[in-house]
Amino acid sequence: MLDLITPFLVNSAVQAITPILLAALAGTLCGRVGVFNMALEGQMLVGAFAAVVGSYATGSALGGILFAMLATMLFSTILAYGVTIFRGDAVVICVGMNLLASGLTAYLLRQMFGVSGTFSDPAIVGLDKIRIAAINAWPVIGWIFSRQTAITWAAWILTALVTIMMFRTPLGLRLRGVGEDAEAATSMGVDVTRYRIVTVLVAGAIVGLAGAQLSLGTVSIFSEDMSAGRGWIAVVAVMLGRNHPLWAALACVLFGFADAFSIRLQGQGLPNQVTDVVPYLVTLAALVLTHGRRRKRQDPTITASP
Amino acid sequence: MPGSDAPVGAVLEARGIVKRFGSLLANDHIDLAVTRGEVHAVMGENGAGKSTLMSILYGMQQPDAGEILLAGRAVHYRSALDAIAEGMGMVHQAFKLFNSLAVWENVVYGMEPRKGGLIDRRAAIDRVAELAARYQLAVDPSATVGKLSVGVRQRVEILKALYREAQILILDEPTAVLTPQERDGLFDVIRHLAADGRTILFVTHKLHEVMTVTDRVTVLRDGRVVEKMVTAETSPREIIRAMTGRAVNLTVDKTPAAPGAPVLVAEALTVLSEHGRPVVDRATLAIRSGEIVGIAGVAGNGQTELIEALTGLRKPDGGRVAIAGIDVTGADVDGHRVAGLAYIPEDRAVTGTARAASATDNLAMGFHRHPPLARRRLLDRGVMAERARAMIARFGIRIASEKTAVGTLSGGNLQKVVVARELSHRAALLIAEQPTRGVDVGAIEFIHAELVAERDRGAAVLLVSAELTEILALADRILVMYEGRILAEVPAAEATEERLGLLMAGRLQEAA
Numbered sequence: 001m002l003d004l005i006t007p008f009l010v011n012s013a014v015q016a017i018t019p020i021l022l023a024a025l026a027g028t029l030c031g032r033v034g035v036f037n038m039a040l041e042g043q044m045l046v047g048a049f050a051a052v053v054g055s056y057a058t059g060s061a062l063g064g065i066l067f068a069m070l071a072t073m074l075f076s077t078i079l080a081y082g083v084t085i086f087r088g089d090a091v092v093i094c095v096g097m098n099l100l101a102s103g104l105t106a107y108l109l110r111q112m113f114g115v116s117g118t119f120s121d122p123a124i125v126g127l128d129k130i131r132i133a134a135i136n137a138w139p140v141i142g143w144i145f146s147r148q149t150a151i152t153w154a155a156w157i158l159t160a161l162v163t164i165m166m167f168r169t170p171l172g173l174r175l176r177g178v179g180e181d182a183e184a185a186t187s188m189g190v191d192v193t194r195y196r197i198v199t200v201l202v203a204g205a206i207v208g209l210a211g212a213q214l215s216l217g218t219v220s221i222f223s224e225d226m227s228a229g230r231g232w233i234a235v236v237a238v239m240l241g242r243n244h245p246l247w248a249a250l251a252c253v254l255f256g257f258a259d260a261f262s263i264r265l266q267g268q269g270l271p272n273q274v275t276d277v278v279p280y281l282v283t284l285a286a287l288v289l290t291h292g293r294r295r296k297r298q299d300p301t302i303t304a305s306p
Numbered sequence: 307m308p309g310s311d312a313p314v315g316a317v318l319e320a321r322g323i324v325k326r327f328g329s330l331l332a333n334d335h336i337d338l339a340v341t342r343g344e345v346h347a348v349m350g351e352n353g354a355g356k357s358t359l360m361s362i363l364y365g366m367q368q369p370d371a372g373e374i375l376l377a378g379r380a381v382h383y384r385s386a387l388d389a390i391a392e393g394m395g396m397v398h399q400a401f402k403l404f405n406s407l408a409v410w411e412n413v414v415y416g417m418e419p420r421k422g423g424l425i426d427r428r429a430a431i432d433r434v435a436e437l438a439a440r441y442q443l444a445v446d447p448s449a450t451v452g453k454l455s456v457g458v459r460q461r462v463e464i465l466k467a468l469y470r471e472a473q474i475l476i477l478d479e480p481t482a483v484l485t486p487q488e489r490d491g492l493f494d495v496i497r498h499l500a501a502d503g504r505t506i507l508f509v510t511h512k513l514h515e516v517m518t519v520t521d522r523v524t525v526l527r528d529g530r531v532v533e534k535m536v537t538a539e540t541s542p543r544e545i546i547r548a549m550t551g552r553a554v555n556l557t558v559d560k561t562p563a564a565p566g567a568p569v570l571v572a573e574a575l576t577v578l579s580e581h582g583r584p585v586v587d588r589a590t591l592a593i594r595s596g597e598i599v600g601i602a603g604v605a606g607n608g609q610t611e612l613i614e615a616l617t618g619l620r621k622p623d624g625g626r627v628a629i630a631g632i633d634v635t636g637a638d639v640d641g642h643r644v645a646g647l648a649y650i651p652e653d654r655a656v657t658g659t660a661r662a663a664s665a666t667d668n669l670a671m672g673f674h675r676h677p678p679l680a681r682r683r684l685l686d687r688g689v690m691a692e693r694a695r696a697m698i699a700r701f702g703i704r705i706a707s708e709k710t711a712v713g714t715l716s717g718g719n720l721q722k723v724v725v726a727r728e729l730s731h732r733a734a735l736l737i738a739e740q741p742t743r744g745v746d747v748g749a750i751e752f753i754h755a756e757l758v759a760e761r762d763r764g765a766a767v768l769l770v771s772a773e774l775t776e777i778l779a780l781a782d783r784i785l786v787m788y789e790g791r792i793l794a795e796v797p798a799a800e801a802t803e804e805r806l807g808l809l810m811a812g813r814l815q816e817a818a
Binding site: 168174185 | 386390391396398405406407418420423424425427466
């Protein structure tokens with residue numbers, strides 16, 4: 001078993017984790033202000049498409065990244081204003097956004113580039129892999145961080161920053177308060193609506209990064225529905241991590257390795273129909289296990305009166 | 307007393323405040339003026355418009371007409387933020403706390419001490435501890451609010467306002483869950499704040515408190531100011547008349563109890579916390595037919611858990627319970643009810659009623675399995691509605707129709723729904739938990755009379771109340787709970803507020 005964990009597996013797992021981790025971070029931010037963001041899948045797809053458009057138009061990967069963040073942020077205004085100003089139901093809005101993202105990117109792909117399915121072009125500039133010799137020399141760290149994109153680095157730095165922001169800064173305290181009890185936050189003079197809108201938009205920009213990693217990180221193409229469930233995995237990670245960025249990140253690592261592992265198993269000759277199931281089995285098992293734990297922990301409070 | 311030599315000029319003035327909710331005129335041209343250093347009581351029954359007026363003064367709602375002046379300057383609040391910036395503070399009746407956050411986080415929320423962009427946690431905790439010590443509000447700044455008892459949570463609310471050093475402080479029923487000693491401590495705080503030149507708006511139902519701590523009283527009824535009085539020149543009776551528009555019987559008329567056979571018997575009942583610590587510690591009690599037994603205690607001393615164990619909401623970890631001779635130890639709530647339990651729970655909104663359901667359905671609950679409401683396992687809607695109408699009339703529940711969802715009712719009316727339902731069981735045992743919390747004077751009078759009528763009918767009544775005056779007025783015997791134990795039993799004739807207060811603080815020697 002252990003010989004299956006190789007430097008290559010670790011490295012490709014970290015690469016696969018990046019978009020999920022970024023989306024999950026965005027999800028925890030939204031969750032903390034009381035907006036259950038189920039639109040991560042659609043947001044990621046919009047980001048991936050916009051990254052390709054930006055990169056193609058500007059001829060630079062950075063242009064792609066910035067355009068992805070901007071476009072996804074714009075797309076997120078639906079959620080930001082929908083749940084606040086228009087008092088819509090987050091679940092309904094998110095389902096709509098996911099459907100819209102899928103249809104809109106396919107439509108624009110046809111309109112702008114005249115192709116359907118997949119768009120690849122030499123003019124799309126992908127992300128550079130960062131090589132730092134000093135780090136590559138380390139045994140484990142070297143496996144993880146050698147030849148990763150700037151976005152992968154950013155994802156882990158953001159994880160730390162979001163955690164510090166959330167639990168150590170006045171802003172983080174206010175965000176947590178807004179999600180916990182909007183009425184109480186209002187009574188303390190915090191503008192709940194504004195905090196929610198800004199948080200959802202910033203989270204949108206972060207999912208834009210996730211999309212850019214998806215379409216520019218490894219292959220420099222866009223194909224329809226290329227987010228392929230990663231946004232949903234991120235939603236599950238947010239739930240498993242109970243809106244805590246570090247726990248959500250841990251869940252992402254679990255999924256990433258399960259995914260990389262399943263590819264390795266394929267290499268061992270197992271049929272891919274079987275190995276494809278592995279990440280989902282892990283997800284399901286994690287959900288069931290943590291749910292059981294939660295029930296147990298909450299039991300005394302169910303019987304205790306408030 | 308500060309304010310007796312009234313300083314000239316109002317620090318806060320409301321002129322002609324009007325607020326309308328649909329067809330309901332909640333505030334009808336209200337004028338209110340308070341001076342610097344004054345403790346000003348705002349009184350009125352539920353629905354009189356006190357809460358609406360306070361939320362307008364605190365910027366949480368905007369008036370449809372009228373203006374607010376601070377030291378003669380007109381102010382327009384868009385939100386509570388503006389009011390806070392102008393030096394307003396408010397301790398709400400329904401706590402506005404973040405349960406998953408620590409005490410200190412709740413207190414500094416929105417006004418955090420900073421160091422290098424981060425929250426200065428040390429400074430925040432120190433400041434909260436300092437305030438808590440100064441005003442004798444025993445709270446651990448690092449404790450999680452959700453794990454604290456109701457009484458301690460209230461202290462956190464008071465700390466929040468004190469931390470903001472508001473010049474004008476609105477206290478909405480701040481003493482509901484305090485012991486007499488804690489309440490007197492709070493009054494010292496209020497006097498100290500007033501002497502400091504701060505102004506206190508004190509919203510309360512309790513006449514005793516108004517007489518003790520306030521300088522002037524404004525009484526609201528049906529959204530209008532009906533009376534403005536100087537406390538020293540008025541009497542409780544006058545205030546009540548102003549509030550209700552009629553004379554109300556403040557004392558409870560009852561004959562001496564004639565106790566019969568024990569109905570509720572608990573022996574060495576023990577409930578453990580999730581950490582294995584006993585929260586109810588070998589409680590032994592017997593409540594007999596035809597008597598009202600009161601349980602007094604500071605919130606969080608095991609009363610809630612004791613009642614949960616006695617009603618089947620929680621399985622006891624030791625000991626046994628019998629109702630009307632039937633051993634119900636470990637049985638579920640239905641098992642207890644079949645044996646003869648009726649129960650008025652502490653939280654009428656969460657446990658006591660189904661808010662989205664109609665009065666008909668709420669009043670039918672617990673009766674829905676048997677005739678006449680159920681026939682061949684199907685509910686007879688006609689009989690249910692008819693019965694509901696009769697109960698609404700008998701208990702004077704103010705509701706549009708029996709089809710109305712009870713979630714729309716005011717606290718007092720909602721409580722009447724619960725009381726009506728539970729009393730109509732005519733059960734051998736009635737457990738009433740905080741039966742009049744947040745209920746207006748007229749409804750309190752009614753509920754008290756009903757509890758005494760239950761006793762005289764032969765029911766055993768167990769009353770848990772944070773209101774010592776209520777326990778003193780109703781109970782024939784009083785059990786005092788302290789740290790999970792039944793510390794003492796006091797016959798009503800020998801009970802005084804002072805003695806019970808000492809017992810509630812665990813000071814058995816001094817109380818003897």
